[in-house]
Amino acid sequence: MxxxxxxxxxxxxxxxxxxxxxxxxxxxxxxxxxxxxxxxxxxxxxxxxxxxxxxxxxxxxxxxxxxxxxxxxxxxxxxxxxxxxxxxxxxxxxxxxxxxxxxxxxxxxxxxxxxxxxxxxxxxxDSAHGGVADALAALVGLEDTTPLVPHPSDPSQGIGRVGRLPAPTTLLQLARAVAQALPDSVPGLLLGGDPQATVTTIAVCGGAGDSLLGAARDRGADVFLTADLRHHPAGEHLEAGRPYLLCGTHWATEWVxxxxxxxxxxxxxxxxxxxxxxxxxxxxxxxxxxxxxxxx
Ligand SMILES: [Zn+2]
The missing domain is CATH 3.40.1390.30 (NIF3 (NGG1p interacting factor 3)-like)
Known part of the structure; x- marks a missing residue:
């Protein structure tokens, strides 16, 4: 929208x-x-x-x-x-x-x-308990979350989160739910990957997260929700498969x-x-x- x-x-x-x-x-x-x-x-x-x-x-x-x-x-x-x-x-x-x-x-x-x-x-x-990453994970409905990049001073906190949905869904259904839950701004939400794929493990990172594409893959994520993804990093990442991508806006994914x-x-x-x-x-x-x- x-x-x-x-x-x-x-x-x-x-x-x-x-x-x-x-x-x-x-x-x-x-x-x-x-x-x-x-x-x-x-x-x-x-x-x-x-x-x-x-x-x-x-x-x-x-x-x-x-x-x-x-x-x-x-x-x-x-x-x-x-x-x-x-x-x-x-x-x-x-x-x-x-x-x-x-x-x-x-x-x-x-x-x-x-x-x-x-x-x-x-x-x-971004990193704190109850901060941006936890808020974004809660918006997606993730359970059993851990930091995507644990902070050296406290590995229970850190940038991004990885967790599981309560039940598997399709990438498209997940995208629709995320789009509805995020505050709206002009670019909306973009989806990269197979909309009908079944997904369970989700990584999230508010703001510009393309430096964490590899971390999300290493953690076995089916989907990575972030913002500000660019043509080459996103396209080359998807050529190698999962995690599929949901790209919101910087403001919306941090406002939460x-x-x-x-x-x-x-x-x-x-x-x-x-x-x-x-x-x-x-x-x-x-x-x-x-x-x-x-x-x-
Ligand atoms: Zn930011």
Missing amino acids: SQTGGVSPPTSTGPAPQAGSPALTVGEVEDLLRSVAPPDLAESWDSNRLICGDPAEPVRTVVLAVDPVAAVVDEAIEHGADMVITHHPLYLRGTDHVSATDPKGRVVHRLVRAGIALANAHTTL GLPPLARALEAGAGARGRTLQVHVSRTVTDPWALRLNTGT
Whole structure:
């Protein structure tokens, strides 16, 4: 299915703040975030941190999103948020400026002016118990899951998951169920392989997973659900057989990790006797605005 991109109404998942309940600080919300997505799970090349904001400032409302882009800043300002937590970092490599002369600098300027802190949890949230990989595995209905790539510091967590369906199905039936369960964005879901093949063991990895095609095959997966697959890696992989491929979008396959994060932050605040209102953004931040069928 195709649709135009754009901003959807934010979804409130939390209770309204209680009058008189002291607010958490940016630093305390970051502590909650790091308890859900432990820093030890970060990949060596990655950035998972407080990007802008003062740890001492109060936070009553948080917006969760996949990407720290202008449309998400718009949504946070409209929402009166005190903090934004994104999956992706704003800067993955070093920069020598945060002037408002480029889009990332403008994000920093607008957030600071509006008094909104920004933090992110990227590969830490991908790998963590209850993070992106577990959320995607749950969406597929997988049982007995283990990490596709176990993390050296804790092999029970890591990138991706492999598990089994409760009962065998066809690739096409699985694809239909996955397409219905993922949030929609323009490219939708692509299927590679024999739609009528029987499948049981499924590997999943949110975001760009083509470096893990071999790992999914080594684990005996019948299907690998990921995103951003390219012509040569995907085509050459399928020439050698299973796992068949389901290719969603980067945004959709990672967005599924945000609702569980919202619930964990709210529970963490509640355990401290505080109230935190957490809104999960539905703003589609895949780059595509429209899909046209090609040919005559
Ligand atoms: Zn990603």
